[in-house]
Amino acid sequence: MNKFELDTPALLIDFDKLENNLAAMQKIANDNGVKLRPHTKTHKTPYIAHKQMRAGARGVTVAKLGEAEVMNAAGLDDLLIAFPLQGAAKMERLLRLAERAAVRVSLDSFPVAQAISDAAAARGIKIPFYVEVDTGLHRVGLAPRQATRDFVRAATKLRGIEFIGLLTHAGQAYAAKTLDEIAALGKNEGALMVETAEMLRADGIATPEVSVGSTPTARFAAQVQGVTEIRPGTYVFYDTMQVHKFACVWDDCAQTVLFTVVAKHPDRLIFDGGSKTLSSDRGPDGAATFGTVVGFPHLEIYALSEEHAHVKIIGDGAAPNIGDKVQVIPNHACAVMNLHDQFIATRGDEAIGSFEIAARGKIR
Numbered sequence: 366m367n368k369f370e371l372d373t374p375a376l377l378i379d380f381d382k383l384e385n386n387l388a389a390m391q392k393i394a395n396d397n398g399v400k401l402r403p404h405t406k407t408h409k410t411p412y413i414a415h416k417q418m419r420a421g422a423r424g425v426t427v428a429k430l431g432e433a434e435v436m437n438a439a440g441l442d443d444l445l446i447a448f449p450l451q452g453a454a455k456m457e458r459l460l461r462l463a464e465r466a467a468v469r470v471s472l473d474s475f476p477v478a479q480a481i482s483d484a485a486a487a488r489g490i491k492i493p494f495y496v497e498v499d500t501g502l503h504r505v506g507l508a509p510r511q512a513t514r515d516f517v518r519a520a521t522k523l524r525g526i527e528f529i530g531l532l533t534h535a536g537q538a539y540a541a542k543t544l545d546e547i548a549a550l551g552k553n554e555g556a557l558m559v560e561t562a563e564m565l566r567a568d569g570i571a572t573p574e575v576s577v578g579s580t581p582t583a584r585f586a587a588q589v590q591g592v593t594e595i596r597p598g599t600y601v602f603y604d605t606m607q608v609h610k611f612a613c614v615w616d617d618c619a620q621t622v623l624f625t626v627v628a629k630h631p632d633r634l635i636f637d638g639g640s641k642t643l644s645s646d647r648g649p650d651g652a653a654t655f656g657t658v659v660g661f662p663h664l665e666i667y668a669l670s671e672e673h674a675h676v677k678i679i680g681d682g683a684a685p686n687i688g689d690k691v692q693v694i695p696n697h698a699c700a701v702m703n704l705h706d707q708f709i710a711t712r713g714d715e716a717i718g719s720f721e722i723a724a725r726g727k728i729r
């Protein structure tokens with residue numbers, strides 16, 4: 366079927382573009398001699414995770430235990446849960462998962478380290494862990510150098526966890542304005558991590574992994590000697606934000622939402638989907654725009670209701686008519702995947718199949 370014959374709104378993934386993106390990031394990893402452990406929070410789809418593994422990825426990253434469980438049920442068995450796990454229910458699920466897969470976690474505090482260690486030691490196992498370092502995002506993570514060193518020294522004494530290295534996510538790159546700035550952030554991300562890892566090694570603490578990465582910084586951080594692993598996620602599809610952060614060009618964007626024009630006024634249009642379809646994530650640098658209309662540079666999505674996209678017609682450029690279908694590149698690919706049960710795969714204009722987004726909605 367031609368994709369423009371699909372009922373709307375429909376989430377489309379262009380598999381030719383997806384496969385090019387997977388190969389290009391794998392090449393960056395290979396050329397720099399680092400492992401690629403992609404973050405699957407973007408696609409939330411085991412089929413795509415398997416594609417990443419076939420392209421050369423060495424394990425995958427998830428944000429939530431629920432995502433890890435879905436990936437494991439689909440046969441993925443090398444999983445990093447990059448999130449500080451807390452609470453008895455999660456400890457039980459973590460241990461169950463560890464019976465079936467190689468699971469590693471990241472953490473940055475003693476209470477989390479202690480809880481995981483106690484639970485694992487009671488079962489007679491050790492859970493491998495990274496310590497998360499804050500290289501500028503100021504979310505989770507200890508300050509590099511001394512604060513991380515002090516924590517690792519203490520945490521390596523716990524019996525139920527095994528230290529395997531350092532991890533960071535330079536999400537502050539999304540506030541950068543120029544490619545030079547992003548390159549500098551990526552280099553700094555790598556350099557701070559390698560320097561801290563060297564301090565640990567000088568203390569006699571084996572530190573095999575130095576894991577970095579966001580989609581914009583991964584290609585720069587990967588070049589830093591001593592980095593061992595990159596974890597970009599959004600690179601699979603890219604999105605409006607990534608184009609503005611110089612990670613890709615429009616033609617690389619594999620994810621679009623197909624809409625139908627359902628109302629037309631002299632100065633504006635309405636599409637048949639809003640925040641329930643595109644998410645409310647704003648455009649680059651906080652702009653009140655909600656996606657990029659493919660092929661219509663003078664159309665601007667300036668507001669969303671739940672089921673309506675409000676689209677301004679700028680100037681007197683041609684606008685589609687009621688009943689016409691348009692494709693929109695979302696602002697934030699990961700948030701959009703979480704809103705849909707399935708996506709339609711396309712090659713060129715052909716719809717070739719439908720795939721369940723099995724790890725959507727896994728908030729625990």
Ligand SMILES: Cc1ncc(COP(=O)(O)O)c(C=O)c1O
Pocket residue numbers: 404426447533534536578579580581596597598599600
């Ligand atoms: C810990 C961690 N690693 C990797 C990533 C992937 O980064 P990006 O979304 O820039 O591809 C994220 C994204 O939020 C993350 O939180």
